[in-house]
Amino acid sequence: xxxxxxxxxxxxxxxGDSAVIKCTYSDSASNYFPWYKQELGKGPQLIIDIRSNVxxxxxxxxxxxxxxxxxxxxxxxxxxxxxxxxxxxxxxxxPGGGADGLTFGxxxxxxxxx
Amino acid sequence: GAVVSxxxxxxxxxxxxxxxxxxxxxxxxxxxxxxxxQFPKQSLMLMATSNEGSKATYxxxxxxxKFLINHASLTLSTLTVTSAHPEDSSFYICSAPPPGLRxxxxxxxxxxxxxx
Numbered sequence: 189x190x191x192x193x194x195x196x197x198x199x200x201x202x203x204g205d206s207a208v209i210k211c212t213y214s215d216s217a218s219n220y221f222p223w224y225k226q227e228l229g230k231g232p233q234l235i236i237d238i239r240s241n242v243x244x245x246x247x248x249x250x251x252x253x254x255x256x257x258x259x260x261x262x263x264x265x266x267x268x269x270x271x272x273x274x275x276x277x278x279x280x281x282x283p284g285g286g287a288d289g290l291t292f293g294x295x296x297x298x299x300x301x302x
Numbered sequence: 303g304a305v306v307s308x309x310x311x312x313x314x315x316x317x318x319x320x321x322x323x324x325x326x327x328x329x330x331x332x333x334x335x336x337x338x339x340q341f342p343k344q345s346l347m348l349m350a351t352s353n354e355g356s357k358a359t360y361x362x363x364x365x366x367x368k369f370l371i372n373h374a375s376l377t378l379s380t381l382t383v384t385s386a387h388p389e390d391s392s393f394y395i396c397s398a399p400p401p402g403l404r405x406x407x408x409x410x411x412x413x414x415x416x417x418x
Binding site: 219220222224229230231232233234237239277281288289290291292293294295 | 407
């Protein structure tokens with residue numbers, strides 16, 4: 189089955205700086221890669237996603253890049269703000285589309301220092 | 303946007319009792335829903351796939367007789383934890399894929415189960 193590795197487990201950055209979180213996946217058949225933000229005691233919130241036919245996607249301060257050959261994808265957050273502090277999870281899904289569950293990375297605790 | 307709700311948000315029960323958790327898609331229909339479990343400071347692990355009108359499919363290592371899933375309608379899936387024990391204490395989260403967005407899943411707010 190799919191295996192998703194995520195690094196780092198904890199990331200502390202100064203407010204206003206950029207944060208980068210990286211993930212690798214093992215199954216070359218995976219074709220959908222979402223990123224979720226989870227605050228304490230809440231369910232994950234989808235913040236951005238990318239499909240395997242696209243190399244990069246951007247939404248305001250958030251961007252995701254995908255390298256299919258190397259099987260890795262990254263989340264980039266620019267101009268970080270205190271409200272960006274949370275746990276971020278990457279995930280991968282197979283070719284079954286909506287019929288596939290997601291395989292998650294272990295998460296990155298992002299801390300924005302004021 | 304697509305909204306998924308869960309009920310209850312928090313439940314405390316005695317060891318040996320059964321607990322039912324509901325997952326609803328509020329503004330779309332979902333023939334498939336997913337159930338995940340998350341232990342403290344850990345990631346989400348897929349437990350099972352709930353299929354409307356047919357049996358759920360369980361991930362390896364998940365006991366189907368302990369975690370009963372019923373997908374009674376296109377907007378409701380239920381997870382029943384039977385004969386709960388303290389080691390079943392966890393955060394249970396459901397998700398549903400909205401129509402037309404291949405692969406996308408929206409998650410519910412989660413249910414915190416504590417078994418005494």
